[in-house]
Amino acid sequence: MPVYVTDKPLHLTSHDVVARARRLLGTRRVGHTGTLDPLATGVLVLCVDDSTKLVQFMERDSKDYLAYISLGAGTPTLDAEGPLDREEAVPPLTPEMVQRTLDQFLGPQQQVPPQYSAIQVNGQRAYAAARAGGQLDLPARDIHIHELRLLGQYPKVQDAPRTFAPDEAGRWTPAERGQTFTLPPALGEHPTLLVWARVGSGTYLRSLARDVGAQLGVPAHLSGLIRTRAGRFGLEQASPLDQLAEATPQDDLSALQLPRLEATPELAVQLRQGKRPVWPEAGRFVVTLQGQLVAVADGDGQHLRVVRAWA
Template sequence: MNDFDGVLPVRKPAGMTSHDVVSKCRRLLQMKRIGHTGTLDPSVTGVLPLCLGRATRMVEYLQEMPKEYRAVLKFGIATDTEDLTGTVIEEMPKTGITEMQVREAINDFIGPIMQTPPMYSAVKVDGKRLYELAREGKTVERKAREVVIHELEVTGFAAGDQPEVSLRVLCSKGTYIRTLCVDLGAKLGVPSTMARLERTQSAGLSLDRCLTFEEIAERVEAGTLQEMLIRADKAALHMPEHTVDERKMINALQGQKLPAWAVLPSAEGLDREFRLYTPDDRFIGIYRWDEEAGKVVPVKVFLP
């Protein structure tokens, strides 16, 4: 069994679930401890970062980071799955939608928005996945939830009776691009669906850094895979980076609470978790400021 440690950015092909990708990499890498940082539907391609070995303990933090997608939206058709893999439930042969209308409409979707998860999604309601209920022909009430669209731009427009628009989306975790496509059509008063989707960034890793299965297999064979892995803590760029004072390094390594002066820059009053390092840049773990205790306390310690 191999003992790889770090984040492996995989280029996910179409036709596989995220779990399929994990299973295939377990065989290629001959290791069991692998976790992914965010599910992609089988038809969706692109960036799927896998956490290997001890890096699996960072999955929850990497999942929090914004994700970027390239999507193609088709007007004039609505399906039960909100993408072209589903059954057509409404069609409008001629929509009359123009590029200018789309460019004006997208402004209403930038920033915090409310989204209702699609029935064909992995969200759980009363212990059952929504897609399981959908396959049984059931539709249940879903709670709308807030997501954030950081950036949304039109990158292409193919005119016609049922035009297609290409979009680039930078969004928070939990955003359904399928639902965004449907809601954009609804805003313009026409049925719409997602025709294609590729994730171009996740956990701070872009498509050009991703490896195919073939490339992974070649590097495992050549013994050069480890050099392609990213340290999990260094990928979590959304979390502030602090250093422990050398005089309190042993206490930090033992997972003890630390006085405010022992962390630089000061974490006193900081309202979010941060990464803590030794003076020689070894990652100790995730810490937070505890106002009540007046100390820096460990959330998850990595070094022995």
């Protein structure tokens, strides 16, 4: 039950990547664990064949990003797709002022999604309404932002670093040697913040850029975005999309960012038979134990089910 990690290229949608993966891997059963916008690059986790059952659990995983937030310029899409619809002068900002502003967005909160998004309201996609010149009333959604770090401020996005390397904690920071990323064409020369972010599922970095700008008193847009981690997988493990067929897949248990339990042979048999054991020792399954998802591995490591365990 393979799981593949790829580095999504610029300008492709996540659906485009899935379509190419189907051709490269020779299967129709491919799903991803979290959409990346066309102007974003980085980690996209693909679940193939029976591993598509894991998507419902893995799409909840936290994710890390490098985000370029350009200030003083707004766009309808909230990113570099444009066009610019608002420009204002940016007042002097110290790193301390910017970090204090970023800190205000930490923790659980509500966020209004972008109008140019795939969210549906009464069966209508928000982006379809926006392209037709309208707007949907998008309700704010519960999100959780775990960490925001200002890595630098630059007179324009063209001056911001493109080469990064991960530290021991997995946070990517500018480096002389490492991985070099490609950003979308800039919409002009605007003061730009480089931010490292760790966020919970459902967080829109485009909306965060908009809201950070608003808190600083100026319009803003996301001029570049790189996902450096999704769940257990970082860019270090990602394969180029055109080399996906030669990549080594991950097994399903290693893909799950969940607590793990080891099953006894007796319990593994009961789980396979669809029984409801009264003790929690378990193995190669996904279970809900007192409301918490747990990965459970049996002796042969070949079976995966979704069960509810009772303590």
